[in-house]
Amino acid sequence: MSDLSRHLPLSNRPRHDESDVSSSWNAELADVLGSLATALAPLPDAAWATTSRRPDWSVHDVIAHLVWRLSTPRGERWRASARSLAEQGFSAAAAELVIARRVAGSPDATPPALVQRLVAMRDVAAARAAGAAPGLALDGTRGDTFQNGIGALAEAVIGATDVAASLGLPLTVPERASGAVALRRALEAPTEIKAVIRGHSLAATDADWSFGNGPVLEATAAELLLFLYGRSDTAPHPRPTTR
CATH class of the missing domain: 1.20.120 (Four Helix Bundle (Hemerythrin (Met), subunit A))
Known part of the structure; x- marks a missing residue:
């Protein structure tokens, strides 16, 4: 099993009652x-x-x-x-x-x-x-x-x-949707994409979600999706270290 699948939920928000959550999207x-x-x-x-x-x-x-x-x-x-x-x-x-x-x-x-x-x-x-x-x-x-x-x-x-x-359209995808789709794709991405993200966490800089384990690679949610789906050759970049 990919290491990404062991690090849910998608964000670091405090846990709450999710009894009303369903598999319907x-x-x-x-x-x-x-x-x-x-x-x-x-x-x-x-x-x-x-x-x-x-x-x-x-x-x-x-x-x-x-x-x-x-x-x-x-x-x-x-x-x-x-x-x-x-x-x-x-x-x-x-x-x-x-x-x-x-x-x-x-x-x-x-x-x-x-x-x-x-x-x-x-x-x-x-x-x-x-x-x-x-x-x-x-x-x-x-x-x-x-x-x-x-x-x-x-x-x-x-x-x-x-x-x-x-x-160049100003179109916003809901955070829950972009995060769920990014996680799903990361788990089943082609070998060349998995080679880039393996052993890392992925984090969206403009949305409240992240997943994985290891050094953080980050980009906007759209940039992460485009890379994971092979629509862009621009890989997410390491999160800057703070001094």
Whole structure:
């Protein structure tokens, strides 16, 4: 087991009653999707063609894939991914890009339509966070197929962080969401990224979370996420020592 997983909770806040905590990430998803939709809505279509932080992906590709990932039933998504993986010589990166471009190129995936879908998914997530029935449907987004686990949250958080960095948008991700996603990614990151963070703690300089054990590597929450997900080559830096 990675040393990172033995050092929870994510922050050094005093412990409190967490009996109401659940594995649902609907509230965080609603916040992230709402912020992303608000940031994207006023942008011209040309901005969507901007290259994202993910090699060969445009902003349009990132958002189209995010909408597909969160709104497609799990079985259908797995089948599509398996087919694409086989067609692309079992290159996971190529398979994901093919799916993203296919979705982005469909007639119902124009920038305004995708923003509308983000808003609809935000509304579903918010309603479910408030206890609404899973079958709630808004603008074609069915609550019973809407993905709301940590994997879906990770897709939303890194997608929003990537787009914000690519377009220079002032988009804030909730601390609980960014910390949970960073920890999850640190536990399953590729070897080259684990080689950098192994034996260290990671700390966000602009959020109340940290995890790990050992000398502290720090950066902003967005910078840590971009590095952990391979969207940036800039590694977190050692915390300055105080004299």
